[in-house]
Amino acid sequence: MELARKVMQIQPSATLKISATAKQMMADGVDVINLGIGEPDYQTPDNIKQAAIDSIQNGQASFYTPATGLPELKQAISQRIMADHQHHYDLDQIVVTDGAKMALFTLFQVILNPNDEVLLPVPYWVSYSEQIKLAGGTPVEVGTDRQLRFTVADLEAQRTPKTKALVLNSPQNPSGLVYSRAELTAIVGWAESHAILVIADEIYEKLMYNGNQFTSVLELEGIDLDHVVLINGVSKAYSMTGWRIGYAAGPKAVMAKMGVVLGHAASNPAAVSQYAAIEAFGGDQTSVETMRQGFEARLNELYPLIASLPGFKLPAGKPAGAFYLFPDITEALRLTGYQDATAFVTAVLLEAHVGLVPGEAFGLPGHLRLSYATDMTSLREAHRRLQQFMTQKIAEQAN
Known part of the structure; x- marks a missing residue:
């Protein structure tokens, strides 16, 4: 059956695709740190959960x-x-x-x-x-x-x-x-x-x-x-x-x-x-500020770590909002020999077990997006793996 032409030109969501691959690897027992999806790791605040429970119990x-x-x-x-x-x-x-x-x-x-x-x-x-x-x-x-x-x-x-x-x-x-x-x-x-x-x-x-x-x-x-x-x-x-x-x-x-x-x-x-x-x-907005402060602390610790990776550049400086970093990795691609960010991100996921999203998905090749909407222990470990990956690939290129 011929499918609609407008559907055939649509590409799958790169963020959901990366996340699905990462989750499947995790289900297979691989220790993956998924920084590819924009999802806060905090639980929904209790007052909001209770409002939902109340609406169920009272039949609304x-x-x-x-x-x-x-x-x-x-x-x-x-x-x-x-x-x-x-x-x-x-x-x-x-x-x-x-x-x-x-x-x-x-x-x-x-x-x-x-x-x-x-x-x-x-x-x-x-x-x-x-x-x-x-x-x-x-x-x-x-x-x-x-x-x-x-x-x-x-x-x-x-x-x-x-x-x-x-x-x-x-x-x-x-x-x-x-x-x-x-x-x-x-x-x-x-x-x-x-x-x-x-x-x-x-x-x-x-x-x-x-x-x-x-x-x-x-x-x-x-x-x-x-x-x-x-x-x-x-x-x-x-x-x-x-x-x-x-x-x-x-x-x-x-x-x-x-x-x-x-x-x-x-x-x-x-x-x-x-x-x-x-x-x-x-309702009470206190939890919004609590979570914001948590993201801010993660940004302030992670930003210099990512900026220090070989070939990673953040020309726009430290982000003012959201919970992403979007480094330019053009130099990292040259150092490691990968043709584009998609190939680089794929290798990082399969070898270093860190989920990232290539800049091509956002209309800007030569970049990648990583989310810091996860705990700091995982973010530090993700940085360590990325550092190790870059060191290894640069050495391989030198040989």
Whole structure:
């Protein structure tokens, strides 16, 4: 049977592929340290777990909810946004989805016509480009400088009459880069002037380190938010990856059509997860700060270790947010004789038993991503293995 052409052009998620391979090796008894997936190692906070348990015991979790989410959850999201960014969304401006990934997927389905173009500054999260293709659109890469930043001039160089949207991810996956208020004002202002929708993925907003400050697009002065859709969720800040709750917030007309699509696609997000998310957004936020401090401590210890590896360079400096490092390994490839980052990462997994993700998956060859969302003992051991791997491969090349 001939399969749909749009499906045949889609590549598997590199992060999930690496993680699946690592997990299979672990199941086979191999001692693998998997730094390839963006998943906090912390348990979901107890107050959130208890809210889920309560919803089961009192019978609330047994039934369908509205396709776009419980009104109580939308209210909790609206109040959290107001508390954090001083912007109000009405409930019909918010759509709850099965994870932030589903919010993005549904949004692309709603806004894109065949061959519409979406600007993706490099590097970008692996699923953006594939979701755009599935919606019939065309991802257009936007070049960045050595520090992985882009400007309005870079955007303008790629703009065409077909440009429909720009994905703006800050803090960024995979680099941890965070855009300043001035940078965001210029970027969003440029998009507004050309009637280009800004898709602001702020899923890592709570994970900022070493005194760096996060600015949401919602806080910018003089910006028309009719040209902005906010994407966020509970996965990262609240350590709830498995609960699968995300949301989109934006213009009512866009949210209404997203609701129509979601009604046919999934009926509704899991009720029990929605009740847990109400507590996440509306309950005690102490655990968010506790986990943030933990990630910060890991970053501060791991960063110099990775920067000291032969051929590893971090030209953008220490990341300001998220929980990833994205080193340039061009020199490491030369030293070890590997053709590209994919071959390098594969060898590291099979020989050193450390799971990483090649930069090719993020639109930037010659790099790799590693996550420090795991315990420090494992991170130190991963560094030791990488150091040993590099020493061995460099020696082999010398011979």
